[in-house]
Amino acid sequence: MTKKSTKAADAKPQTLVDHVYHEILNRILYNIWGTGHQALEQELAEELGVSRTPVREALIRLQRDGLVKVVPRHGMRVLPISLKDIQEIHQILTSLEALAVELAAARNLSDSDLKLLEKTTRRMEIAHASGDIKAWAEADEDFHCALVSLSGNRILTEVVDNFWGRAQRARLTMLSLRKSTEESTIEHTRLLKAIRDGNPSLAREALEQHRKRGIANLAELMEQHRNILKLS
Missing domain, CATH: 1.10.10.10 (Winged helix-like DNA-binding domain superfamily/Winged helix DNA-binding domain)
Structure with a gap:
């Protein structure tokens, strides 16, 4: 992507x-x-x-x-951010990214491709340890961009792009309100291992669990700060 x-x-x-x-x-x-x-x-x-x-x-x-x-x-x-829209968009993105990681895990990725994912994961770990939420978010975005790109499916990448911006708006708005990046960082490491091991089903499961928890946390934060965000 x-x-x-x-x-x-x-x-x-x-x-x-x-x-x-x-x-x-x-x-x-x-x-x-x-x-x-x-x-x-x-x-x-x-x-x-x-x-x-x-x-x-x-x-x-x-x-x-x-x-x-x-x-x-x-x-x-x-327009204001719509919680319902964000939830629906994340449902679509979860399905699309799950397909992407399955394809990536099945491709027997090269060492250079794997190093790209490892590098972004390491950046997340460093940012988490230092409490740099902005650097963590940038590394997280790079990781997901690389994941979809490594699926090898150009059309899939373009479709994900169509929804990415709308989902990112809520994510970036809520960035400073995140309680912790620890669990998400661990989930990325788990996902990377499944891809490195060439296990498509486990990679898909890891991605779906990661996204499910992520949207639940995002929805909770958006509800807590509804007045500030001027939600529709």
């Missing part, structure tokens, strides 16, 4: 609309523009140094993604 959904600088967009889309997406995902933020098309065009046409097309895509509401004569408004 590419990281275009969360890091505009890495997206390498091929069109002006792609560029505008990822610039706005990045601001929403990292809560630079929070729930309720409004901006006119002309304001966005001036800020991004483009005409209104690519802005309009990008906003239509973002509205389709469920991130903004396009308001006639008022540009766009950032």
Whole structure:
């Protein structure tokens, strides 16, 4: 999986609309523009140094993604995070990633591929030990991106990308409220071992358990901070 959904600088967009889309997406995902933020098309065009046409097309895509509401004569408004949407998206992502790890575990990955996963896992362990939640989250994202990419299925990678951004918005918003990264770090190590051992069924089981616990914890945090998050 590419990281275009969360890091505009890495997206390498091929069109002006792609560029505008990822610039706005990045601001929403990292809560630079929070729930309720409004901006006119002309304001966005001036800020991004483009005409209104690519802005309009990008906003239509973002509205389709469920991130903004396009308001006639008022540009766009950032929509609140929906707990129900996040739960449904994670159900889809869990199934897709479970397939990805099965495929990866069955591929007899090369040493260089395994070292990529080992490196990100080690980064998570170091970040957890030092209490650096931001570094841990970046390593976690890199791990999951690598997992899907190593499935060897290009279409699967593209489909996961379509849902990744919306799931990441809630995850990044709740990042500072996480109680601990210990259990998740251990789960990544367990998942890596199953892939290294070439055990597709065990890899799938480890991924599903990891995601199930993760979304349960996320839902609990979102409910606890409902007023702050302005949940819909």
